[in-house]
Amino acid sequence: MSSAAAQPLSGVRIVEISSFVAVPLAGMTLAQLGAEVVRVDPIGGAADYHRWPLTAGGDSIYWAGLNKGKRSMEVDMRSPDGQHLVQRLIAAAGVLITNVAGRQWHSHEALRTLRPDLIHLEVVGRADGTTGVDYTVNAATGFPLVTGPVDHVGPVNHVMPSWDVSCGLYAALAILAALRRRDATGEGSRIRLPLDDVALATAANLGFLTEAMVNGDQRPRLGNAIYGQYGRDFATSDGESFMVVALTARHFRDLAELTGTTEAVAALADALGVDFTDEGRRYEHREVLDELFAGWFGSHTAAEAGAALSASSVLWDRYQSFAEVATSPRVTANPLFAPLQQDRIGTYLAPGLPMSIDGAHIPAAPAPLLGEDNSAVPAEWLGR
Amino acid sequence: MSSAAAQPLSGVRIVEISSFVAVPLAGMTLAQLGAEVVRVDPIGGAADYHRWPLTAGGDSIYWAGLNKGKRSMEVDMRSPDGQHLVQRLIAAAGVLITNVAGRQWHSHEALRTLRPDLIHLEVVGRADGTTGVDYTVNAATGFPLVTGPVDHVGPVNHVMPSWDVSCGLYAALAILAALRRRDATGEGSRIRLPLDDVALATAANLGFLTEAMVNGDQRPRLGNAIYGQYGRDFATSDGESFMVVALTARHFRDLAELTGTTEAVAALADALGVDFTDEGRRYEHREVLDELFAGWFGSHTAAEAGAALSASSVLWDRYQSFAEVATSPRVTANPLFAPLQQDRIGTYLAPGLPMSIDGAHIPAAPAPLLGEDNSAVPAEWLGR
DSSP states (O other), X not given: OOHHHHOTTTTOXXXXXXXXXXXXXXXXXXXXXXXXEEEEEOTTXXXXXXOSSBOTTSOBHHHHHHSTTOEEEEOOTTSHHHHHHHHHHHHHHOEXXXXXXXXXXXXXXXXXXXXXXXXXXXXXXXXXXXXXXXXXXXXXXXXXGGOSXXXXXXXXXXXXXXXXXXXXXXXXXXXXXXXXXXXXXXXXXXXXXXXXXXXXXXXXXXXXXXXXXXXXXXXXXXXXXXXXXXXXXXXXXXXXXXXXXXXXXXXXXXXXXXXXXXXXXXXXXXXXXXXXTSHHHHHHTHHHHHHHHHHHHHTSOHHXXXXXXXXXXXXXXEOOXXXXXXXXXXXXXXXXXXXXXXXTTEEEEEEOOSSEETTBOOOOOOOOOTTTTTTHHHHHHHOO | OOHHHHOTTTTOEEEEEOOSXXXXXXXXXXXXXXXXXXXXXXXXXXTTTTOSSBOTTSOBHHHHHHSTTOEEEEOOTTSHHHHHHHHHHHHHHOEEEEOOTTOGGGSHHHHTTTOXXXXXXXXXXSTTSOOOOHHHHHHTTSGGGGOSOTTOOSOOOOSSOHHHHHHHHHHHHHHHHHHHHHHHHOOOEEEEEEHHHHHHHHHHHTTHHHHHHHHSOOOOOOTTOOTTSEEEEEEOTTSOXXXXXXXXXXXXXXXXXXXXXXXXXXXXXXXXXXXXXXXXXXXHTHHHHHHHHHHHHHTSOHXXXXXXXXXXXXXXXXXOOHHHHHTSHHHHTOTTEEEEEETTTEXXXXXXXXXXXXXXXXXXXXXXXXTTTTTHHHHHHHOO
16 A cells, blocks of 8 residues: 555645544544644543543543544633634644534634635534534434334434434545645635534435425334345344344345245245235235244354354344454454554554555554644644 | 535546445435446346335335436446446546445456556445445444343344445545545555444444443443433423433533522532532433433423523434424425425435535435436447
8 A cells, every 4th residue: 555545635734623523533534544633622621521431540532532643732712812823723724624613713704814725614513503412413313213112112312423423424525525626726615514414414315304205104113123125133042132134035035044934935925915025025024024034043042043144145143242342353353453552541452444445454543642732733833 | 606616526437336325325425526426237226226215106215315416327237248338437437436346347456457547446244255234234333232221122223324324425535535646646546445344443433342442341221311421311291302411511500400400409419429510420320310300391391391491501302203304494494405306206305415515505416217328428438
């Protein structure tokens, strides 16, 4: 891999004024692509500086995880001097990413006079300017009311903050697109990215909102079943669970074969007068199919089920805990992960970007100490 | 907004051989940034061509949603002639994105001889080459075992395919980075992006895997509570639910005030000898705090709760169904959405990219008819 592959953003400088997930993830992603990203925090750190999980010593594993490969400055941004310094750094860098909205001193309006071709990206809660975070945005998407056991009443929140992560990746993408525009035309960009719009656009792109608009209805709560397809979880005799998916007619045929239900499935198709090579029919009749297959899983161990599934085309995996995943070969023998010596946290396996380029991974670099670059960055960027 | 803002990828040509979510989303995103993206499908469409949700007429709302703004070719890719045509199109375009792995004829090895500076991006299931889709990858992340009601036994799947969406956005990002590299150096890129690695990297970046590595433990199933913070759902007297989050000391103070529990919270802090300005203490004692606040929500209507929350700094939203969201002003009065006339599906509100650039949105363009550009693309790209 050439250095250009590992560092396509080499020479790009970015100021980040952020907290929590979306913008920190965007900055980290851009740093992993070779940009020099300086996260500027208020004295003592931003609102995410002590976020859980913490080490036994009280340091934030979370903060370290989302600020890898950045530089750090700690600035009194309430003082005119501090604001002036950060404005000069932004003007020198030419790119600002932030989720700290509503501060006039680092608004696009205030900064464009200092740097006419500025790329200014602001993540906000909602398009109308009101606040929102992943958990509140998610409540208002529709997803929690169709997640969880079929007989459950009330919402089920996601644990994985999907909107924050997608928003951070859209932000990184928007910066790359704006850099391309500036290279070609000399023009800056003022980009506004509402977290809520990330959620709404995704729910619409995937059909969740569109089916309500077009068909006037919406899907029900399905438990662990996949909508419009055949797939669900099964428990084995030793108490493990497997997610099993048959997207194609071949997958489904193999699932029937490995569970010894080929004849029963054929008889069922005859009795119902349906063709199970059609994914919609597999979905509509999923409950009776579930019963056929569940018997086989319930009378086999996880080892037996895993062996049979491995030998088939069926898509599957066993449900695992974070602790099991963290120590599995999928992590420990995966070139995505490399040992990272992280001040305050310890040495652990940290991921780089989740893609290889020309066969190689870009490894992660440690997160900075808060304020570690207070002297170096102004000296290098402003010559003072 | 200048045309350069709306079309930073103007002049970039991309061939997409794909199905389902990740690569179609990547191609659509790149098309929305101005690239000319040709999705090449087998005769009759790929495995996602009939995916639910469907219209009453049987057309896939899902397919239309993830292929907006692309061109389409329908090619017999089992025949040598078909393969040869697609190879020539890829060589002419210079960029291939695909999740159809293991086909020698469109491997990087086969294509780089035709186009030495090719950008070749392949999404695969897992890093070790085995298969995986969002639902099976998710089972093996750890998330389903900590999602859902505290007293639930067994996994709870997500309904929103987070890994597919993140993978698609990482793929789009990787293409922009590779284009930048090629512009600077003339070099192509061979990019391999495993869906499983997207999930593992995200779970690690957010601390879920890292806390298991560093602290040797992991978080329990928390229901709708937020880990390490104060936030959860509350039901109102008229049966609505609200997600309520207090990330800062100010949010928490306001939540106590609006629920009339300021004195009770202070007395509780005294009795427990804890300082609720520390987010960790709010989390640790969440259950008794829940009881204090739940009484207020349970004796107020949704309208009353919404009015009180609106007047405070507290982060909140009401849980809503897809049908309610689809007809709410957040969609109908949001410049992110514009009416789209979609062949076979009808006219509906479709989102563009979820960011505005220089104050304007890039609107969505319709999805093509399958094979609509069978003649035009070879004529334009190959001069035949």
